[in-house]
Amino acid sequence: FPIAKFAAKLAVGYTLDELKNDITRVTPASFEPSIDYVVTKIPRFAFEKFPGADDTLTIQMKSVGEAMAIGRTLRESLGKAICSMEQDTYGFDIDPPVDDEELIAMLGRPYPRRLWHVGAALRRGIPLETVHERTAIDPWFLHHIRVIVECERTIGKGRRGVVPGAGLLRWAKRNGLSDRRIAQLVGVSEEAVRTKRLQADVRPVYKRIDTCAAEFDSGTPYLYSTYEEEDESQVSGRRKVVILGGGPNRIGQGIEFDYCCCHAAFALREAGYETVMINCNPETVSTDYDTSDRLYFEPLTREHVLEVLETESRSGTIVGVLVQFGGQTPLKLAKSIEAAGYRLLGTPGDAIDLAEDRERFGQLLARLGIACPRWGVARSADEAFAVAHEIGFPVLVRPSYVLGGRAMEIVSSDAELDHYMRHAVRASPDHPVLIDEFLPHATEFDVDAVGDGTDVVIAGIMEHIEEAGVHSGDSSCSLPPVNVSRDVLDEIREVTRVLGRELGVIGLMNVQYALRGRRLYVLEVNPRGSRTVPFVCKATG
Template sequence: GEFQSHTPYLYSTYESHCEAAPTDRDKIMILGSGPNRIGQGIEFDYCCCHAAYALAERGFETIMVNCNPETVSTDYDTADRLYFEPLSLEHVIEVARKERPRGVVVQPGGQTPLKLANALEKEGLKVVGTPVDAIDLAEDRGRFGQLLNRLGIRQPAAGTARTVEEALKVADRIGYPVLVRPSYVLGGTRMRIVYAPDELAAWLDMAAEVVQDNVVLIDQFLEDAFEYDVDAICDGKRVVIAGILEHVEEAGVHSGDSSAIFPAYKFKAGVRDEMQQITRQLGLKMGVKGLMNIQFAEKDGLLYVLEVNPRASRTVPFLAKATGLPLVQIATRVMVGDSLDECGLFEDPVAPHFFAKAPVFPFAKFPGADVLLGPEMRSTGEVMGIGRTPGEAYMKAMQGAGVHLPKSGTVFISVNSRDKVAVIPIARALHDLGFLLTGTRGTALALFDAGIPTQMVYKVNEGSPNAADLIRKGDIDLVINTPLGAESRFDEKEIRVAASDRGLPIITTLTAAEAAVESMRIEDNFERFALQDWSQ
C-alpha cells in the first residue's frame, strides 16, 4: 500500500495536487549534468555533489535538478531536495517557480546546464557566479575573437557560418586543414578535421541535424602542435591557477581522450609564464566568478588560445585529487560571494608528485573499430597514476587503463614525413631496450640511415606480407603509427584495426611514444601509494 515518504525525492506529473511542499529557507538550485554519456561523464557529477556540500555548509538549502539515477548527485542525501527532471528549460523553470530559489548554479554540471543560462536569466532566474554575458562571450566566437584581439592574445584563425556557402568561404580564407563543429556541443560531438572543400560540404550535410539553428564554428587546425589544459578559479579580483596539464597527445585530440601529465613539465622558454599571464588576464577581463578552463596550443614556440570555458571541466576532479584541495567547494563559495582569501586560497597549489590521467576506451567491445583519436570524444572513463617521475605516473595510468606496454619483442613503426627525424631518438631508445624494429619503407630507411637496424615491410596496399599481416600473425608487440593528412589517416586504418583486434598497444603521436618509452625504462618495482593518503 501507500506510505508517507520522508525523503525529498520529487518528480513532475500531471495531477491536480502538488506534493512538493517547498520551505521558506534561503535556497540555491544546482543543475546537474544529465545522463552519463561520452562527453558528459561522472566528472561533472562529482562537481555537482561538491557544490551541494559547499552550499549546505554556507547555510543554503540545496535543490538538485538532475535525471540520472546512476549518479551520486541523485542520491537522496546529497542535496536537501532532489527533483528528478530532464534538464530542459521548461522543467527547470517549473521547479524554480515552485521553489523560488535565490539563484541557480550552472558551472558544475558542464555544458548541458551552461546552454540554459541565457534562457534562465531571461525568465527571471538569477545565474549564480559568472555572469551570463561572460558565458555568452566565451561561446560567441565573434565576440571572443574580438576580446583576444584587443588583449593581443594569439588565437587560431577562425570564423563562423550558417550555410554551406558561408562555410566554404570561411574555410578557404583560413586555409585547410580546418576544425569544424557545431556550437554548444558536448564532447566534440560531430567535430571533424577537414582537409578539402568536398569533405566540408559532406560534413555539413551529415551534421545538419546537430547544427540546426546554431552556427558552425570553423577554426584553423594546428596540426602537430602541443596542447595544454589550464583550470583556474577567479573571484573577480584575483585568479588562482589550480593546475596546468600537459597533453601527451598533440592538438586535435579531444581533451577527454588525451592522456595528460600534471604538473606540466615540457615547456619551451617563456611558454609557462605566458600561459599563466593569459589565464589571469582573461579571468579578470571576462568577469569570471568561479571555475574556468582554458585550452592552449603551442606550435613552433608560439602560444595560442583555443577556447575558454567558464565552467567546470572534466579535469577539475583530477586536479582536486592531485592537489588535495576541494577546488569545486572553493569555487562554489566564490560563486556566492566569498573571496579566494576568505576561502584560504592565497597562491597557486604545488603538486607533491607527478600525476598522469589516462583515458579508458571501449574499443575491445567493438571489433573492427579504428582507434585513431581525433576531436570527437570516444573514451568512456579515465584513471589516475601517481609517481615520483612523469614516466612512473604514466606507466601506472596505462596499467590502470588496461594498456600493458611490452618489455620485449618487436615494435612496428610507421610515421609521417614530418616525424621521420623526431622518431629517431625514440627508435634508438627502443633498440637499446632490446626491441626489434620493423617499419614501412620511408620510416625504415630513415632509421637505417641513422644507424638503427630496422626490418622493412610492405604497406597494406603494396603486397604481402604487409604490416597488417604481421600484426595478425602475432609477430608485432607494439604499434607506433603517426598519420598526417586525410589520406594517411585513412589509408593506415587497417594496421590500427588489426592491432586493436589483437589487443596490442597502439600509439598515434610521438609525444605519446616518448612517454611510453620513458615508462618502459622503469622496472616494475616502482613506488606504490595508499589510496588513503589522498583525501579528495
Template sequence: MEDKLKKILLKAKMMGFSDVQLANLLGMSENEVRELRKKYGITPTYKMVDTCAAEFEAKTPYYYSAYEKITYKEQDESNPSPNKKVIILGSGPIRIGQGVEFDYSTVHAIFALKEMGIEAIIINNNPETVSTDYDTSDKLYFEPITFEDVMNIVEKERENGELLGVMVQFGGQTAINLAMKLHKAGVKILGTSPESIDLAEDREQFSKLLKKLGIPQAEGGTAFTEEEAIKIAEKIGYPVLVRPSYVLGGRAMQIVYNTEELKDYMREAVRVSPEHPVLIDKFLEDAIEVDVDAVCDGEDVFIGAIMEHIEEAGVHSGDSACVIPPQTLPKEIIDTIIDYTTKLARALKIVGLINIQYAVKDGKVYILEANPRASRTVPYVSKSIGIPLAKIATKVIMGQKLKDLGYVGIAKPKYVSVKEAVFPFQKLPGVDPVLGPEMKSTGEAIGIDADFGRAYYKSQLSANMELPMSGTVFISVKDRDKRHIGEIAKKFHELGFEIFATKGTAEVIRKEGIPVREVKKISESTNDNILTLIQQGKIDLIINTSSGDAAKTDGYYIRRAAVEFNIPYITTIQGARAAIKAIEAVKDGLLGVYSLNEMEEN
C-alpha cells in the same frame, strides 16, 4: 473557446507533452504556452518518491512532477522550507561528452552550501549519479534539465523561504545553455553572469575580446554553405578543423586536409543541421594542447592546474591523456599561460570556475576555447593537487573572496598525476579505437607517482591497458608519422623488445640500423600476416597510427584485433613516447604507493 483550450492543454500536459511541443503544435512561443498554462492553473504537482515500498511512511526529500486534474492540487507533497536556499542544475543523463565528472562538481557544491548553512536543492534526472542519491542534497527534484521544468521548480520554491538563485556552472553544457533564458525569465543566476557566459560562447565577440587582450587565436570562420567553407579554408590554409556549432563531446568534429574532404563534410553537415553554422579553424599540426582549470572571484584568480596533453592537438581533450604538472613546457610558456588565464578570467568577469584550452606551437601560445563553467577535468585536478576546486568555486559564487580562503596564484602539486581516458571499445564491435577530434571515451583513470614514467604506467594499468615489460612490439604508422618512428624503434630495441613492422615502416627502421622483422599486411596475405600473429598471441604491444581514412583499412583491422584479443595498443606517436618512458621507469624501480590523505583537503 477558452474552456475548450484549457481542457486541451490540461489533457496534453497529462499525456506528457512539453511546452515546446505544444508551442510547435499551436503556433505559439514556449513562453506564451507557459503563461497560458499558468493563467488556467495548469501547473505540476510534486510527488515524493516512496523509498519505503509503502511499508511505512517515506520521508526522503526526493520529488518528481506530474500534471493532474486541477482539483488534486492539494496533493502536492513538496513543501518549500522557510530557509535560504540555492538550486543547482545537474548535467542530466550521462552520455559521451558529458558524464559523471560533472556530478563530482555538483556534489562538492552541495557540500559547500551545507557548510555555509544554505539549503541545497538539486535538479537532475540521472539515477546513476551521487547528486541524485536521496541523502546527498537537502532536496532533490528528479526532473529534466529543461527551461520548463527548471522554471516550474523555481516558482514552487519561491512560495516559501528565500531562493537566492540558481547555479548553472556545475552541470556542464546542458545547464549552462539555460543561463540566459532563465535570466530573461527573472531568475537570478549565481556566479558568472549570463552576459559573460554569452560573451565566451559567442565566437565573434570572444575573438574581439582576445584581440583587445593581445591573446593569439588560430585563424577561423563560420560557414553555412559549401562555398563559404571553401573560401574560409583556402584563406587560412589546410589542414582545418571543422565542427558543427552547439554540440557536445566534439561530435562530428573532423580534421580536413583538402577541398574534396571539405566538400564531403559540408554536404553532410548542412543536410543534418541547416540552421546552424559550421565552425572552421586552422588546425595547428604538431602542437601541444594544454588545459587550464581555474577559479576567479571577479578580481583574483587561482589556477588549480596547467595540464599538458600527452597526445598532440587534434585529439579531443576528453580522450587525451594529460599530465600535472607539465613535463615539456618551458618556464616562459607556463608564465604566458598563467598571464593569459588571469587576463581572460578577469576580462570575462568570471565568478566561479573557468576552463581554458590552449595550443602551443613553435614557442607561441594560442587559445582554442574558454568554457565559463566546470570542466570534466575538475575531479582529476582536485585529486591531483589535493584542493577541492568545485567547493572553493561555490564559496566564491556565494560571495567569499579567494584571498580570504587562502587561494591565489597557482597550486603546487606534490606528485606527478596522469589522467588517462577509459574507452568502451570492448563492448562496441566494429568501432575503430583510433583517437581523433570526436570524443569516444566513457570514463577516466588517474595514475599518481613521484615521476612521469611511473604515473603514466599506473594510469595505463588503471585504464585496463597494462604495458608489457618485454616481448614483441608491432609498429605500423601513417606516412606523416614515419619521421618519428626511428627514435621510437631504437628505444624499444634498447629496452629488449623484438620489433615487427610492415614493409614501409620496416624500411625506415632499418635505415636507423635497428633490427626489425618484416611482416605482411592483411591485404598482402590471407594467412601469413600481422593479423595471424595477433591471433596466435605473438604480439605484446601494438603501435598503429591512422591516416584518417574512414574505409576499413589494414590499420582498422589491426586496431580492432588489439581490442578483441586484449593487447595493449597505442594510436599516437606521443602515446608511444609516453609508453617508453613508463616502461623505462618501471624497469628501473618499484611503483610508489601513496595515501590520498597526504594530498587532499576535506
C-alpha cells in the same frame, strides 16, 4: 533503496525486519513496497560519433548513458524521459522519410530510433497488431504510445498559430506532452504555450518517492512532477541554492561533472544553505536522495527547471541558481533562467555567452592582443567553403555550442568539407559551423582556474600527451606539465588571469591552449567546471 548498503548488512547477519527503510525512516526494510508512480529509463546512444558502427541493438551493451523520468502514468513518464534525452526531440516528432512498407520492415530490427519510429507507424494508421508482430513489444506499451500519438494528432488539428484551451492543455500535459512539443504541433513558440498554460493555471504538482504510496510520511524530499491536484513538495522557508546537474551521461559529458555538482552541494550545506538538485540521470551520486536537501528528478529543460524554481520560490529565498557544474547542459538554460528573474550564482549569463559565442570571443581576443588560430563562422555550405579557402586547409570544423567533440572533424580538402557539410551538420543562421585553422604538431594544454570577478587563481596546468587535434576528453595528460619552459608556463598563467578578469568569471573556468614552436594560442575558454576538475582536485590534494 540503497541495495549495496543493505546487502552488506544482510551479509553480516542482520535481517530485513531489523533494518529501517531509509526513505520513510519508520517502516522496516521488510515492509512490502507499494508503488504509485511509473519510472521510465531510456538509454542514450552515441552512434553519431561513430558513423561506421552497426547501430543494431544486441545483447552487447552499446549505450553510453541513460535518462530516467518519473510520472504518475506511463504516458507522463515516457514523455518526460524523451525530453530528458537531450537529443533535440521533445515527443514523437521523428518520422523517417520512407513509405509504410519500408517502415514496417525497419521495425523488425532493434535500433536507437525505433521507439520514435513505432510512434510514427501508429500515427500513420499502421495496425497495432502489425507493429507488435514486427517489434515483439508488448501491446500494453504500444497502446499507451498510440494514445500519446493520438493526443498529438488532436492538438495538431487545432487552429494553426493558436495555443489550445485550458482543458485540452491539461489533457495533453497528463499524456506527457511537453510545452515544446505542443508548440511544434500548433506552430507557436514554447514561450507562448507556457504563457497560456500559466494563465489557465495548468501547473504541475510535486509528489514524493516514498515506497509506500503515501501511507506513511516520507522524510526524504525526493520529488517528481505530475499534473494532478495534491502537492506534496512541502517547500521550506530556508535560504536555498538550486544546482542543475548534467543530465544523461554521453561521450564528453559524464560523471566528472557530477563530481562537481556533489561537491557544490556538500559545500553549500556546510555554509548553511539548503541545497536543491535538479537532475535526470540515475547513474549519478547527485541523484542519491541524501546528497542534497531536496532532489527533483526532472528533465533539464526550460519548462521543467522554471517550474521547479517557481515552486521553490513560494517559500524561503532562492539565493541563486548554479549552472557551471553540470557541463554544457545547464549553460544552455542560463539565459532563460535569468530572463525569468532568477539570479545566476557565479559567472553572469552575458559572460557565458561571450565565451561561447565564437565571433564575440574572437573580437575579445583581438582587442586583448591574444593569439588564436585563424577562424571563421559559416551559416551555409557556401560560407564554409569561403572561410576554409581563406584560412587554408587543413581546418578543424565543428558545430557551435556543443560539448565532447561531437561532430568535430579535421578536413583537408574541398571534398572532405563537402561530405562534412552534407552529412555531419546542418548549418543555418541559428546553428553556425565553426571553422578553425588546424595547428599540426602542436602541444595542447588544459588550465583549470577559479575567479571572483577580479582575482584569478590557477588550480592546475595540464599538458596533453597527444598532439593538438585529439579532443581533450580523449587525451591523456600530465599534471604538472613536463615538456615546457618556465617562460611558457608564466605566459599561460598571465593570459588565463587576463581572460578571467575580462570575462568577469566568478567560479570555475577552463582554458585550452596550443603551443606550436614558441607561439602560444588560445583555443577556447569554458566559463564552467570542466571534465578535468576532479583530476586536478585529487592530484593536487
